[in-house]
Amino acid sequence: MTLLTVFAGIGLVLAAAGIYGLIAYSVAQRTREIGIRMALGASRSHILASVLRQGAVLATAGVLLGSIAAVGLTRTMQSLVFGVSTLDVTTFLVVAAVLICVAVLASLVPALRALRLNPVAALRQP
Numbered sequence: 263m264t265l266l267t268v269f270a271g272i273g274l275v276l277a278a279a280g281i282y283g284l285i286a287y288s289v290a291q292r293t294r295e296i297g298i299r300m301a302l303g304a305s306r307s308h309i310l311a312s313v314l315r316q317g318a319v320l321a322t323a324g325v326l327l328g329s330i331a332a333v334g335l336t337r338t339m340q341s342l343v344f345g346v347s348t349l350d351v352t353t354f355l356v357v358a359a360v361l362i363c364v365a366v367l368a369s370l371v372p373a374l375r376a377l378r379l380n381p382v383a384a385l386r387q388p
Contacts, residue, residue: 274364282368285317289372296376297384310373317369318362326359 290298296309336348 274360276363278364278368281317281321281365282371284320285313285369286372286375287377288316289313292376293379293384294387296379297387299382300379301381301385306377309376313373313376314366314369317365317373321362321365325361329354329358 276321299309333349339348
């Protein structure tokens with residue numbers, strides 16, 4: 263059980279690193295857009311919410327697709343385990359909530375970097 267916990271933790275860290283990389287790349291690509299929004303008067307909270315929302319939407323889509331696949335594979339798993347239910351709704355909900363929270367936290371660093379963006383420098387960038 264300890265080994266499974268360690269592997270699950272490593273998987274969670276890898277997922278967070280992947281989401282961080284994807285959102286950081288997206289923010290880097292959108293630097294000019296964010297600079298224009300800031301120059302036109304967008305509040306810091308709107309910029310922050312925009313970047314965090316992007317991470318949450320990606321995580322929610324991934325959790326939904328993964329949950330559908332997991333429910334579809336419960337019959338296969340049922341033949342491999344004994345005395346344990348393969349379709350535990352509480353476990354599915356807790357795992358989904360943890361994954362979405364990790365995704366939002368991983369999106370927080372690029373979002374805070376977007377807030378520190380200088381609009382004038384972003385507009386001058388080629």
